[in-house]
Amino acid sequence: MAYFDAASAAPLHPVARQALLAALDEGWADPARLYREGRRARLLLDAAREAAAECVGCRADELVFTPSGTRAVHSGVAGALAGRRRVGRHLIVSAVEHSSVLHAAEAHEAAEGGSVTRVPVDRTGAVAPEAYAASLREDTALACLQSANHEVGTEQPVSRVAEACRAAGVPLLVDAAQSLGWGRVEGDWSLLTGSAHKWGGPSGVGLLVVRKGVRFAPQGPGDERESGRAPGFENLPAIVAAAASLRAVRAEAAAEAARLRELTERIRSRVPDLVPDVEVVGDPSRRLPGIVTFSCLYVDGETLLHELDRAGFSVSSGSSCTSSTLTPSHVLRAMGVLSEGNVRMSLPPGTPAQEVERFLEVLPGTVAAVREKLGAPAAPETVRAAGPDLVVDALGRRCPVPVIELAKVIGDVPVGGTVRVLSDDEAARLDIPAWCEMRGQEYVGEEPADRGTAYLVRRTS
Amino acid sequence: MAYFDAASAAPLHPVARQALLAALDEGWADPARLYREGRRARLLLDAAREAAAECVGCRADELVFTPSGTRAVHSGVAGALAGRRRVGRHLIVSAVEHSSVLHAAEAHEAAEGGSVTRVPVDRTGAVAPEAYAASLREDTALACLQSANHEVGTEQPVSRVAEACRAAGVPLLVDAAQSLGWGRVEGDWSLLTGSAHKWGGPSGVGLLVVRKGVRFAPQGPGDERESGRAPGFENLPAIVAAAASLRAVRAEAAAEAARLRELTERIRSRVPDLVPDVEVVGDPSRRLPGIVTFSCLYVDGETLLHELDRAGFSVSSGSSCTSSTLTPSHVLRAMGVLSEGNVRMSLPPGTPAQEVERFLEVLPGTVAAVREKLGAPAAPETVRAAGPDLVVDALGRRCPVPVIELAKVIGDVPVGGTVRVLSDDEAARLDIPAWCEMRGQEYVGEEPADRGTAYLVRRTS
Known part of the structure; x- marks a missing residue:
């Protein structure tokens, strides 16, 4: 068996397992209590915070542990937006953020006065720092950018975007879930989030860093734990394991x-x-x-x-x-x-x-x-004589059938002729232009059809 | 060492530890994935949900796992309130709920149109079912009542309150954190919350049950996990351990x-x-x-x-x-x-x-x-001759000093005479009347003083 999906969840690092086991015995009590089991738990929690902060490159009192990376993002985005409510209600994200960031953005957009700009990316998946900077506005409360993309691995120009945000006085939240195991996030960011099970730590632990001086107003009901930023009993054994494993993976x-x-x-x-x-x-x-x-x-x-x-x-x-x-x-x-x-x-x-x-x-x-x-075309499409234009009805057929049908008939029209593909599959909107790009054919565009959408392709070779 | 604080956090049950260890090896992958590690994780998650639901006495699809009992309460209260927003914005809680419930109530009260009734309790800590029922209104969206109190252990009349709520068409949320290890919550409740580390399970796991037919609208950004009611990667090893240990403690x-x-x-x-x-x-x-x-x-x-x-x-x-x-x-x-x-x-x-x-x-x-x-009075206060009234200045002194000072001088005034205690300590408001009750002296009342508050006590014996 070969497991090649570490970006979803990495198998538990041996150090995480070891630390978790030790902390199950030493760290199950409430760190807010005054008796010895509580004091011992508090010591473990403080040490884990120090270790994690050192790996992130921040002060220990800037870092809190959350129950997941998703929670860190949701709390971080909501708290930062609320902290700068007076400035405005504009949020910037890249178009390729993790779903947790995009869900937070959608929730913000649905709330009163909330607006969101989604900065597009190039074909490699990276934002252009200039385009990102251009989206900063007077009323921008927060900007978000991942350190690296979770689906294609592309690194984002965080340092340069952070510089632009700093110049505009806008805090930048970096979702560092995919990169934190590899190293610190460079640049002058304001908030940072991470997720332990992405670096080989246990599930159940995220981290949220808020730099001193960043305005932050935690949202929703809170309590006195984790500086009021992550309510609920601390999952201490997992926190200890998360910090220990982060240190271990960094060493390697x-x-x-x-x-x-x-x-x-x-x-x-x-x-x-x-x-x-x-x-x-x-x-x-x-x-x-x-x-x-x-x-x-x-x-x-x-x-x-x-x-x-x-x-x-x-x-x-x-x-x-x-x-x-x-x-x-x-x-x-x-x-x-x-x-x-x-x-x-x-x-x-x-x-x-x-x-x-x-x-x-x-x-x-x-x-x-x-x-x-x-039934995909096995060889490059062969030239066949036919009329100048063709219609392919792929309605009701799912990806990759519409593209297969297109590929099968493109040779039936002469160069300059067109194929009109009717499809109601969402993937066709992306995959028909992509096929044209790969095949050197011309993608003319799409238009609404009686049912679904018609995608027009002109044969150019 | 004797640990007598199980109501804060119970030490890990041996079954929880065993299940956690096994699940660390088998259950670290993403249960949403299609490959075998993901399918195995999904099987473990489904089995844990079945087991927990059986212990609670609900259907498996009514129960989701959350990152803590506090989260279960916060999400449960917010979702139930939002689900009945059209009915009204009135929330009922008992005065002795866990802080997570009270914090959720405060957040609701701070939001637009939100109002909260806090039902008082008697000297044993229990609500009167009639008083609870009397607080139900036309615009009541949700009622909350703990199954048993976390500080004094008193059981609440949940069945009777649930009946009254059912008759009024109001859903009742039961915080069962303290009692779930001992047995099912009887009565016709609508929502229920629990916390694994209270019954000897690991920290990092809460549960939220929403009965079929209860209107529920999850609040905040969500995702597709746990029926959209608990976003973030499932803490599967801890969930498995929580369910296994709940079954084990129930058997004992x-x-x-x-x-x-x-x-x-x-x-x-x-x-x-x-x-x-x-x-x-x-x-x-x-x-x-x-x-x-x-x-x-x-x-x-x-x-x-x-x-x-x-x-x-x-x-x-x-x-x-x-x-x-x-x-x-x-x-x-x-x-x-x-x-x-x-x-x-x-x-x-x-x-x-x-x-x-x-x-x-x-x-x-x-x-x-x-x-x-x-310097507390060692023996019952002796009668000493003095003027009819006395003032004790305990300003700036903390509990239990104001009560000690009161006890020291009560014998200095004649029967019928009064002692006026000046105090700026919050505990005095509770403890001076309580002392009078225990000592058979008359507590006359309090009034504002130049600094702090004056508490008036009349010597009756």
Whole structure:
């Protein structure tokens, strides 16, 4: 079995397990109590806070532990927005933030006076610092930017965006969930969030850092725990394990990053050679060491995941068929890249090179089998004589069928002729233009149809 | 060492520890994922939910896991209030709810249109079902009542209050944090909350039950986890341990309840014999098996806790000097009982009888030593001739000094004469009337003074 989904949840680091076990015996009592079990718990909590703060690069009294990374984001965004309510109600996020940030933004937008700007990204998934800076307004209360993307691994220009925010007097909240195990977030940020189970710590622990001097007003009912910023009994054994494991993974980070980067580099370069019609997405160099993502034309993501699982590989996917809403991942959409047959591999530290090699051996046959089952065009589309224009009715068919049908008939129209694909599948909106880009055909545009949408493609070669 | 503060946090049950360890290996992956680690995690989560629901007495799809009991309460109250926003914005709580419920009520009161009725309790800490029912209004959106009190152990008349709520069409939320380990909550309640570390499960797990048919609108940013009612990655190992330990403590509950009840009964009856000037509080029979609470006149709670801790006993206290706000516990205040020298003993399951005996041996000397240090009146106050009225200036002195000063001079005024105690200590408001009740003196009332408050006591015997 090879587990390649560390970006969802990393297996527990041995140090985390050890610390958790020790703290179960020493740290179950209430750290707010005066008796010895309580004082011992308080000592453990203080030590964990010091250790975590040292790893983050902040003061201990700027850091609180929350029950999850999601909670840290929700509380952080809400508290920072409320703290600057007088300035205004404008929030900036990038279009490719983690869903927890986007959900917080949606909640803010639904509240009175709340407005949100979503800064677009380029095809690699990165925001342009200038575009981000241009979205800062007089009434901007808060800006959010992830340190690195959780689906494609692309690093964001946090330092430069932080500079622009600082110049405008706007606090920047950095969601560092994916990068915190690898190192501190550079730059002059104001708030930061993280999630222990992403770095090999236990689940049940997030962290929220609010720099001294940042206006912050915790929202919702509170209590006296964690500086009033995270109500509820502290999950102390997990907090102790989270801090200990963060220190441990940091000690191994430099060596492990180099090793994983080599492995993902190999995947990035080999997959397009081994599998036809693949798009590797994300920034080739400014990226996290362990994440690599690619999409396979004419492949249904859910079937591919199942086949890879049967072959012993655990990966995730941003394809629409793997989501409960049947829409492609918002990250892939924002990047404008192919979403069908999408595979995200995120290698946990310690991944052996031979597991990656075995994956590279298995992948081509697996993709080919899925394509065959779907009746995908096996060879490049051949030229066939036909009328100048064609209509493909793919209504009611799900990704990747509309693209497969398009690919099957593009050769039936002459160069200059068009194919009109009727589809009511959300993925088609992303994948038909992406297919055109990959195939060098012209994507003319979309228009409403009687049912669904018509996507117009002109054959150019 | 004897740990007598299970009502704050119970030591981890061996079954919880075992289940946690097993789940660390099997349940770290994301239960929303399709690969085998994810499916395994999903199976564990489903099984834990079934087991917990069986213990609660609800359907599995009515129960979600939250990161703490506090979170369960905050989310439950907010969601239920929002679900019935059209009916009105009136909330009912008892005056002796856990702080998480009271904090949620305060937040609601601060929001637009929110109003709260706090139903008073009698001297045992229980609400009267009739008084509770009388507070139900046309615009009542939600009513909250704990199953049993966390500070004095008194059980609330939940079934009868639930009946009244049902008749009025108002959902009742029961905070069952203290009682869930002992058994199901009887009666026709609508929502229920619990906290695993109160029954010997790990910290980091609460549960929120919303009966089918109850209108519920989760508040704040959400995600697709836990039916949209508890956002953030599930803390699966802790959830598994919580469910397993709830089942385990339930299996032992009947026998253990009988045993603990005998021990707390012994404390209730022996302490007033062994220590002069003690008030045992809470209902003598309708109470949780393991909790017993008493207050000692002329004693400073913090010093008493420290001395007991040095003697090897971990207990908690509702005295003002042990709280960060220097106010007596809201529960003792609502009951109108003495708060100085307050000791709450909450025995964890398995407490050996000899630890209780040792406590009974140690307590009298410890209390006597604290009283001596404070210069408390050692014998009943003797009659001394003096003028008809006296003023005691206890401004700037903290609990229990104002009461000690009062006791020292009451013998200096003739029967029918008065003592006027000047105090700026919050505890005096509760403890001077309580002292009068215990001593058979007449408490006349309070009035504002130049500084602080004047408490008037008439000598009647």
